Amino acid sequence: MNLTPPMTAQFKPITPGAYLSDQVADALAAEIRAGRLAVGAKLPTEAALVEQFAVSRTVVREAVSRLKSLGLVDSRQGSGVYVKEVGFSPLNFDAKSTVSRQAVIQMVEVRRALEAEVAGLAAQRRTQADIKRIGKSIALLDKAVQAGGDGVDEDVQYHRAIAEAARNPFLIGTLEYLGQFLRGATRVTRANEARRADFARQVSAEHDKILRAIEAGDAAAARKAAARHMDNAILRIEQADPAFWQQAGVQLARPLVFGLPPRS
Template identity: 35%
Template structure:
């Protein structure tokens, strides 16, 4: 039986996506306020008529987008210092390749100055937090585990060391989408998960860390500019390679 070319088959949305959409709408409408605790897993299960697994998947996605945060032993709370409108926008970006480049462009505008300010303004505890995130990245890398959370923690610790909460808020808006090397990112590939690739990231992190701990603001800015600029270039090269592969695949298929 032939299938009409005009027939469109739409993918049935996952149950977790329906839960995510519903919670986002409540956030945007102000029905759930910043800092407010979400209902328990059991309550959400009853409300949406789905399993606990579906609820956990939805909450993990909302947390990855920076809209909610789990607190050990207390539950899941709406992120306090974040614009839910911007957070929802970041969550709706989808997996379009160009978005990763847009995110990196925004990060360049934010994080170059945050690195310089961190070099000047950080206190001992904040400097220690940056170092801890750096060594956590190293630990995860040696253990062959996802480094994305540690990578984000490193950049977030630098933003926090500016002592200007808006730098942290902007990174929280971007959430884990800010880190393409995270295996949970829609832009993650085998290349960015490779040891050699992430070793390169860590070398760039070390230059940033050394400049901040030395209190050299301009060196810290330049190190961050180099790091994020290199990330832009690496991602452009991956996109070009992907496009070339697609073009060759189409050509090969046409010749069959």
């Protein structure tokens, strides 16, 4: 029998704009840090959060996934989502380094190891439905960029579609656990790439090359293409205009350390 008292916090609708899931996650995390959502407290139901924040279920699910990746909450099957006691986190970055260019490069290095294996498995296990889904995600990304957007959500969905084609729940779980940090690094790389047309063309070509290798069932080529995509992302960060880091870069990198305890 669960004797935990129901959570009484009420949330206001969030401000329309980009990164709605981050706004929801930030609001929930603030309640946790302030102690208004104590360890063991149950979060409102998904339906209740949708109503209070005035967002979609997808946004709420992404926000809760982010809180899980930060180790702030945990799901109990058939019961709900509960606040966890925050202990040691293996992803314990130093705040000064994570707002730097080097921190973003290091996170892309983590992505390189994961994305290469995911692409290789996807090439071995993909179905025609997977190919269509990956191709559609590329089209949506290109459309978002052409419309003047940063393409972050579409880029994340592209890599998610490849991960789903790999059909390895442990890899998908690892990517979800790292989701907050991967998304933070993606924001920085996308913002940098959007500043130069040649960067944007390179990214589009690299995405297409990965898809073609997966479609051909060539695991070695898929791994190589995915690793090269991450290598090139690092090169593009290294080639970024210094003004980018003085302006948008550092600010965009801040979510990499959101909610993490200081290094002891």
